[in-house]
Amino acid sequence: MTTQTALSRRLLRRETRATRRGPAVAVAVVLTVILLVLLAGAIAWAVDGGFRAQAATVIAPVATIAGTPSALIGMGVLLVLLALLLIGLAVVPGRRARRTRLTARTALAIDDGVLADAIADGVARRLGMPRGQVAVTVARRAALVRITPTSGVPVARADAEDAANRVLGEAGFPLAPRVQVAREGVIS
Template sequence: MMDRTAVYRRLVRRETHSSRSVAAVFVAAVIAVALFVLLGLSAWAAFDAGFRDAATTWITDTVAGLDAESTLTVVGIVALILAVMLFLIALTPGRRARHARVTDRIALVVDDGVLADAAADAVTRQCALARSQVSTTMTRRALTVRVTPTSGLGVNGDRVKAAALAAVSGAGFDKEANVDIAQRGVIA
């Protein structure tokens, strides 16, 4: 029998990392279109002597007008850049904007937007602000809280930080919180 925690970890990884199928489908589609165009042009050239002569003339004139060294250098650089981009897409882990935790009994995956909204709601309740005055962003490492106070009323940054951290840690995610309080307030 397989360990439940190992199954949870595999499921959490699947939910927090994106697949590379979009990049693979895009590259395959571009290659397929290029091959179909080449096949169509080859078939057309096989049956139409006028097209074949025009294509031969165009290719000959184009190749004669190009400098071989500079053309090969440019083509090589473009191919190298494309290869490096595809290599990096294939090897780097794609992370989704989600946080996860695993215990013996459950696996929990929470979207970063949900955690950010929970922190914003907690700050709104704790500091008696309108929801439109609090903006939060959750990243992999930290929670950022931006507060626009009501004009003439101060907002305690420590209270904001404590409320935001309590909301996030209540879900089981311990993060660092950065608080940014605007210098100018809004009119109530």
């Protein structure tokens, strides 16, 4: 493997993986708000005697309820689930909706939406129907092609599947097309 190929593979991998910026920012914001509220409460507790008395009347029933074994177990389970969720978000790689292809000369990363539009355009052109009547959704291993025929003009499912296979073959992405032809057509 040449250094150029290794670099291309690394770049393509970066393009298909999502960052963990969203969950990290959400956790940081929640922790910051909690710490600011605790800081404001501690300052008010130290400065204002009236706040201390009022806070003690609010905290007393909560502390009584929180001291029961069932509440402690419930809080523990909730914290363990939250910890597992955060660990999962940190460890499991995120996936962007992109496909990659590496050849001897090029490295290509294409968005699933662009691939879906190309499939829809190719199927509509090969079947001789308006583009608005073909919708495509690209999943991990398949492309779902939904066709709404013009009323009175039948569309052969095999022809649509062949057209989708041709477009995917020309694009060079190994997806299995699943074609659905609507029972009722649209009036043109």
